[in-house]
Amino acid sequence: DIQMTQSPSSLSASVGDRVTITCRTSQGISNYLAWFQQKPGKAPKSLIYAASSLQSGVPSRFSGSGSGTDFTLTISSLQPEDFATYYCQQYNNYPLTFGGGTKVEIK
Amino acid sequence: EVQLVESGGGLVQPGGSLRLSCAASGFTFSDHYVDWVRQAPGKGLEWVGRTRNKVSSYTTEYAASVKGRFTISRDDSKNSVDMQMNSLKIEDTAVYYCTRLEGGGRGWYPIDYWGQGTLVTVSS
Secondary structure (H helix, E strand, O other): OOOEEEEOOEEEEOOOOOEEEEEEEOOOOOOOEEEEEEOOOOOOEEEEEOOOEEOOOOOOOEEEEEEOOEEEEEEOOOOHHHOOEEEEEEOOOOOOEEOOOEEEEEO | OOEEEEEOOEEEOOOOOEEEEEEEEOOOHHHOOEEEEEEOOOOOEEEEEEEOOHHHOOOEEEOOOOEOOEEEEEEOOOOEEEEEEOOOOHHHOEEEEEEEEOOOOOOOOOEEEEOOOEEEEEOO
């Protein structure tokens, strides 16, 4: 199975901050990486696919980059509605696997 | 508007069975693969399994943790997916999400839509 290592597991940030979350895979996955946002008590929401493509309706302050084994999710200017937990997922090897999550909290 | 609505969750004893359903609307269901993803209380996301579409012969994939116990099926005439869960274990306790993949056919597709989830509790 491909192991997904997300870091940090949590972070505190202020509104307006630039936030970067990393995801590392145990083997190369080209660009078959997705990012999801989950707020407490809610279903996850799809943010990014193919490492850097935004899903429809996702604000442009979200961006993704990377290929192979190292990926990043960046929020350019954190907004109040962005406080949530973020997960990465590789989707080109079975079993599909998720990172452990990064909780973004208010400083 | 794409909608995925899960149902069938509830409380079941260890060793018991439960059948979850996912009703889809707002898109051409037969064009898409569907995955189930679960989340144990306070934990992260875990992929459970997949049903492919007619183009891919309705084949399925499963996580090792559920293989041989869970069976995913779909009915394109009803725009629905079911997951039969047998021999349930305490560790199967989770919210189960039905998800739509962006496409179906050759290639790898990301999840683009999620249902609201249904809670399965396995406890004596």
